[in-house]
Amino acid sequence: MADTHAETVLFVRDTMLPQQEPPLSTVGPVGWARTNLFSGWLNTIITIVALLFVINLIAHLLPWFISGTWNATSLNDCREMMAAVGNEQGGACWGVIRERWPQLMFGFYPAELYWRPVLVLVLLFVALAPILFADRTPTRMLGFTAVFPFLGAWLLWGGTIWNPITALLGFVVGYVVFSLVSKVVNAGVSLFVAVVASVIWWTTLAGYVVLGLSAIAPLAIASVQSREFGGFLLSITIGVTAIMFSLPIGILLALGRRSHLPLVKALCVGFIEFIRGVPLITLLFVASTLLNIFLPPGTNFDIILRVMIMTTLFASAYMAEVVRGGLAALGKGQYEGADSLGLDYWQAQRLIIMPQALKISIPGIVSTFIGVFKDTTLVSIISMFDPLGLANAIRADASWNGIYWELFIFIGAIFFIFCFSMSRYSMYLERKLQTGHR
Amino acid sequence: MTTLTDPPAESFKLSMLVYDTRYRSITFQILALVAVLLLFGWLTMNTAQNLNDLGKEPSFSFLGESAGYDINQRLIDYSSQSTHLRAAFVGLLNTLLVAAMGCATATVIGVIVGVLRLSGNWLVARLMTVYVEMFRNVPVLMWIVLCMAILIEAMPPPSAFRGDDPDATMKLFDSVAITNRGVYIPEPLFSRSLGDFHVGAAFDVSINLIAILIVLGASIFVARGIARRADAKQEATGLRPRTWHTRLAVIVLPTVVLLAILGFHLGYPELKGFNFAGGTYMRNSLIALWLALSLYTAAFIAEIVRAGILAISSGQTEAAAALGLRNNRIMSLVVLPQAMRVIIPPLISQYLNLTKNSSLAIAVGYMDITGTLMGITLNQTGRELETVLLGMLVYLAISLIISGVMNWYNNRVKLVER
Amino acid sequence: MTDTAFDTTPAIDPAALKVSDEVAIEISNMNKWYGSFHVLRDIDLTVHRGERIVIAGPSGSGKSTMIRCINRLEEHQSGKIIVDGTELTSDLKNIDKIRSEVGMCFQHFNLFPHLTILENCTLAPIWVRKTPKKEAVETAMHFLEKVKIPDQANKYPGQLSGGQQQRVAIARSLCMKPRIMLFDEPTSALDPEMIKEVLDTMIELAQEGMTMICVTHEMGFARQVANRVIFMDQGQIVEQNEPEEFFNNPRSERTKLFLSQILGH
Ligand SMILES: Nc1ncnc2c1ncn2[C@@H]1O[C@H](COP(=O)(O)OP(=O)(O)OP(=O)(O)O)[C@@H](O)[C@H]1O
Ligand SMILES: [Mg+2]
Numbered sequence A: 001m002a003d004t005h006a007e008t009v010l011f012v013r014d015t016m017l018p019q020q021e022p023p024l025s026t027v028g029p030v031g032w033a034r035t036n037l038f039s040g041w042l043n044t045i046i047t048i049v050a051l052l053f054v055i056n057l058i059a060h061l062l063p064w065f066i067s068g069t070w071n072a073t074s075l076n077d078c079r080e081m082m083a084a085v086g087n088e089q090g091g092a093c094w095g096v097i098r099e100r101w102p103q104l105m106f107g108f109y110p111a112e113l114y115w116r117p118v119l120v121l122v123l124l125f126v127a128l129a130p131i132l133f134a135d136r137t138p139t140r141m142l143g144f145t146a147v148f149p150f151l152g153a154w155l156l157w158g159g160t161i162w163n164p165i166t167a168l169l170g171f172v173v174g175y176v177v178f179s180l181v182s183k184v185v186n187a188g189v190s191l192f193v194a195v196v197a198s199v200i201w202w203t204t205l206a207g208y209v210v211l212g213l214s215a216i217a218p219l220a221i222a223s224v225q226s227r228e229f230g231g232f233l234l235s236i237t238i239g240v241t242a243i244m245f246s247l248p249i250g251i252l253l254a255l256g257r258r259s260h261l262p263l264v265k266a267l268c269v270g271f272i273e274f275i276r277g278v279p280l281i282t283l284l285f286v287a288s289t290l291l292n293i294f295l296p297p298g299t300n301f302d303i304i305l306r307v308m309i310m311t312t313l314f315a316s317a318y319m320a321e322v323v324r325g326g327l328a329a330l331g332k333g334q335y336e337g338a339d340s341l342g343l344d345y346w347q348a349q350r351l352i353i354m355p356q357a358l359k360i361s362i363p364g365i366v367s368t369f370i371g372v373f374k375d376t377t378l379v380s381i382i383s384m385f386d387p388l389g390l391a392n393a394i395r396a397d398a399s400w401n402g403i404y405w406e407l408f409i410f411i412g413a414i415f416f417i418f419c420f421s422m423s424r425y426s427m428y429l430e431r432k433l434q435t436g437h438r
Numbered sequence B: 001m002t003t004l005t006d007p008p009a010e011s012f013k014l015s016m017l018v019y020d021t022r023y024r025s026i027t028f029q030i031l032a033l034v035a036v037l038l039l040f041g042w043l044t045m046n047t048a049q050n051l052n053d054l055g056k057e058p059s060f061s062f063l064g065e066s067a068g069y070d071i072n073q074r075l076i077d078y079s080s081q082s083t084h085l086r087a088a089f090v091g092l093l094n095t096l097l098v099a100a101m102g103c104a105t106a107t108v109i110g111v112i113v114g115v116l117r118l119s120g121n122w123l124v125a126r127l128m129t130v131y132v133e134m135f136r137n138v139p140v141l142m143w144i145v146l147c148m149a150i151l152i153e154a155m156p157p158p159s160a161f162r163g164d165d166p167d168a169t170m171k172l173f174d175s176v177a178i179t180n181r182g183v184y185i186p187e188p189l190f191s192r193s194l195g196d197f198h199v200g201a202a203f204d205v206s207i208n209l210i211a212i213l214i215v216l217g218a219s220i221f222v223a224r225g226i227a228r229r230a231d232a233k234q235e236a237t238g239l240r241p242r243t244w245h246t247r248l249a250v251i252v253l254p255t256v257v258l259l260a261i262l263g264f265h266l267g268y269p270e271l272k273g274f275n276f277a278g279g280t281y282m283r284n285s286l287i288a289l290w291l292a293l294s295l296y297t298a299a300f301i302a303e304i305v306r307a308g309i310l311a312i313s314s315g316q317t318e319a320a321a322a323l324g325l326r327n328n329r330i331m332s333l334v335v336l337p338q339a340m341r342v343i344i345p346p347l348i349s350q351y352l353n354l355t356k357n358s359s360l361a362i363a364v365g366y367m368d369i370t371g372t373l374m375g376i377t378l379n380q381t382g383r384e385l386e387t388v389l390l391g392m393l394v395y396l397a398i399s400l401i402i403s404g405v406m407n408w409y410n411n412r413v414k415l416v417e418r
Numbered sequence C: 001m002t003d004t005a006f007d008t009t010p011a012i013d014p015a016a017l018k019v020s021d022e023v024a025i026e027i028s029n030m031n032k033w034y035g036s037f038h039v040l041r042d043i044d045l046t047v048h049r050g051e052r053i054v055i056a057g058p059s060g061s062g063k064s065t066m067i068r069c070i071n072r073l074e075e076h077q078s079g080k081i082i083v084d085g086t087e088l089t090s091d092l093k094n095i096d097k098i099r100s101e102v103g104m105c106f107q108h109f110n111l112f113p114h115l116t117i118l119e120n121c122t123l124a125p126i127w128v129r130k131t132p133k134k135e136a137v138e139t140a141m142h143f144l145e146k147v148k149i150p151d152q153a154n155k156y157p158g159q160l161s162g163g164q165q166q167r168v169a170i171a172r173s174l175c176m177k178p179r180i181m182l183f184d185e186p187t188s189a190l191d192p193e194m195i196k197e198v199l200d201t202m203i204e205l206a207q208e209g210m211t212m213i214c215v216t217h218e219m220g221f222a223r224q225v226a227n228r229v230i231f232m233d234q235g236q237i238v239e240q241n242e243p244e245e246f247f248n249n250p251r252s253e254r255t256k257l258f259l260s261q262i263l264g265h
Helices: A028-036 A041-066 A075-084 A095-106 A115-132 A141-157 A162-181 A187-216 A231-257 A262-277 A280-294 A303-329 A332-340 A345-382 A387-396 A405-434 B021-054 B084-117 B122-136 B140-154 B207-237 B244-261 B284-310 B314-322 B327-363 B369-381 B384-417 C063-070 C092-101 C117-127 C133-146 C162-174 C192-207 C219-225 C243-248 C253-263
Strands: B177-179 B182-185 B187-190 B196-199 B203-206 B264-267 B270-272 B275-277 B280-283 C023-034 C037-048 C052-056 C078-083 C102-105 C180-184 C211-215 C228-233 C236-241
Touching: A041 B122, A075 A095, A095 A231, A095 A387, A095 A405, A115 A141, A115 A231, A141 A162, A141 A231, A162 A187, A187 A345, A231 A262, A231 A303, A231 A345, A231 A387, A262 A303, A262 B021, A262 B384, A280 A303, A280 A345, A280 B021, A280 B327, A280 B369, A280 B384, A303 A345, A332 A345, A345 A387, A345 A405, A345 B140, A345 B327, A387 A405, A387 B140, A405 B122, A405 B140, B084 B122, B084 B284, B084 B327, B084 B369, B084 B384, B122 B284, B140 B284, B140 B327, B182 B284, B196 B207, B203 B207, B207 B244, B207 C133, B280 B284, B284 B327, B314 B327, B314 C102, B327 B369, B327 B384, B327 C117, B369 B384, C023 C063, C023 C211, C037 C063, C037 C211, C037 C236, C052 C063, C052 C219, C063 C078, C063 C180, C063 C211, C092 C102, C102 C162, C117 C133, C117 C162, C133 C162, C162 C180, C162 C192, C192 C211, C192 C219, C219 C243, C228 C243, C228 C253, C236 C243, C236 C253, C243 C253
Parallel strands: C052 C211, C052 C228, C102 C180, C180 C211
Antiparallel strands: B177 B182, B182 B280, B187 B264, B196 B203, B270 B275, C023 C037, C023 C078, C228 C236
């Protein structure tokens, strides 16, 4: 049998077939629609239903959206205007946004000083640039990033320039102490000593230094009270602070949780699980009602600061878990590799472990950031005037009583823009860093 | 003279505390312990001093005092004469109620959206993406407040239901009334009720409910027996008898019979004067919170479900298809069992988030544990320390229970894996 | 890529391998596009029962796509595929029938990680063939013995080596008692020692008269087992011949180039 096949088996193609156009029904818009929208009767029905839904939605929303008026000064006013032009459906009363947007943005911040928060926002982006686009910005800009928190705080709250400078000096003190002490003992202990030194500077010496320097050179700008902060200015201030500090604290907590020292580990686990086990709002209650009870009698520090501390602690616990996930994903080999190079614990963490662990955890880190930023709205519950708090106030105002869509669309859209771009940025970063890893 | 084999005599030097690996870790831990103790000591001292200055001894006796405020949405009996403890308990039940309702709907919506996002239908997949991104990127508190605003502002007042030609009508065959004060749905009533069962003096439990639960439980047990028999038959003969209809009958029929015996009927809400009477009244605050939490959490669950299904490589589906399995079997035998392991842990942590987010109830006046214990009770008694601590403990307990369940599940599926 | 894995295998007697006149698979004029990319162009191929066909060709030439069309893991857009007298159309019944006649092994094994080896092997017989469990287990053990891993039956795929996993995958397909087996580069994800154990299993299968279509770069296997070698390039069959002729006397320029690259060094 096999032999008789010998002649028939041979086949050689002399000329290669050219690439042909696919059947019309499978390409182009028609083919696309057939495969993506109308493959099978069930799919066709679903498509039609979905299409009807979309059309219906647009048919209702679009006229409302564009036929609205920007001029009304109250809801009644707006309704009269609508009736006057014979708009039966009613249109959006964007007047509330026109009238209140400065408030939604800046709260009760003095109008003549709006340039300061705006400047801070611009500077924020400048400070972020070397972090966000590390490969396209000169490293020197990191210096500005380091100074930015102090500069930003000074511009926002105003007062004497010596405040941020002495605060900054605290870090210089810490750094000097660290470099001196680390010649004698290891990095962990030196860090501890340095932190103690800085804290001593801030809590005791700094006050006198500021007083002294202000007396010599009174360089100050108009100061703004915390209760004048509001709107997105408040959200962003709290959010950015919490985001900025939660990452380092979270890293330390994550390391503590993986530590071989049972006591350190227990403390970190306890802290993390406690914070993650309770809702943020209870922590904000602590900030608003209890923190003063825990501190020495007579201390009464700023409510924004208290909220920032609590939000930071909250975010740190979540960050710690994200970073821990990243650390867990690293193979044992990396630790052994680092050990075999003779690096000590902190060097190994800084040079080998953390860069990789953080890279793996980018999606988690960014979604924690997004979560923190969204959670800043909770301060409205402890009567601070973030955008939602202001929205409640505006809705309680007699002239705008009964308005909601316009306000919430505006506020929601701004939150959406911030959060959505953060999540897109993390995808971009993930894709960029993916090269060469795993 | 010392022999060479002797180790050099060790003399303890202070520096060994830091440099010797044997002492080093102990030194650090003691340092840390001292630091933490100092911190706590300092905080306690401050607290004692402050409370002393305010003339408030820390004490939980206020829990036994009469609360003196009303709670309008409750699952158990409560009046303003009841104690603060009972108020807190009513609040806790309300928290659990909205959390359970929210988890259930969020799961249903989330699974559907997650699966549809993967659908081959471009339009549907896009719509679902829009849904997910829209809800994920806007604070949940805003969704809650917005839902509440819509319910209050856009729904008709009860008076709109009056007259011969009313502006508003009841939905679903005149059984549900959606008004700006809340939603009225039919309530289950029993004309031959078995009465209530008193647990101590504190709680009444409906015997009807217990009876129904027992019968239902027994039926489900029997139905599972039938399923097991079907398994055995399949093992023996290869053919699996169709049992879903008998199983359905076994589950449904006894309960239906029991309901008939108890004289079950629905009490419909009816317009009496200016408001609705009868039926079960769900306050706007509950509905808004429930809706917003479900929709918000569903967006996250959808992503989890999608990721879980995507985590199963197409090779698995192809191999199953090449073996001749049909799509529904591929799903139930190959894809879902694997996807579940990826999905369930993050799903449970979403449940945890939803439960914690339910504390935002306070923004719309739903009386959960935050609203009662950490809200009105706190304001009335001025016991910030005790109420907030107690509230945190309650949430902590709920969280620990849920994460306990999660760890149990993780360990169980890990055992199966290897 | 090399013949080394074959040095130690006993030669098999081609005369023992019968090819009947009965047609197992008939592909005529088949075309397939991915979007506007013409992957398979005018494929004509008739496979008789008992044939062992090896398909070779450069990467991206459409080898996988072609054999995946045979059990409709991919859908062709024009032309005909008839397997065992059943034409592949969008009719689910035909697809089911063909899939239960045709077994397939993949490059990456695709075992179900959540099921034990035994459960992997009994899953389809139980749910598709409606075999009683006891019988299914017996069949599974039979084939697991055949691929020489009966003692691993209660382990999970993750605990097995690559070669063992691929042999389990073969056993899993065999449990459905297919009349035709498709292999898509079954050895290219394996280490050399493991390649041998898998190829030995496949040779045994060939000796039992299984109709096989095998995409592989194991030219030693092709020489020894195949009765026909098909060379594909740019989505078309460029040359086919008996193995000896194909390797010693390639006719087309493309084949020569391919062979010189693959055997040359
Ligand atoms: N799902 C798909 N969508 C679009 N193009 C595809 C798809 N699958 C395969 N292709 C393309 O079709 C062509 C043939 O692919 P195929 O996998 O059949 O090649 P192959 O001959 O098996 O190659 P290899 O030896 O690398 O496995 C390739 O160019 C590939 O890029
Ligand atoms: Mg291939």
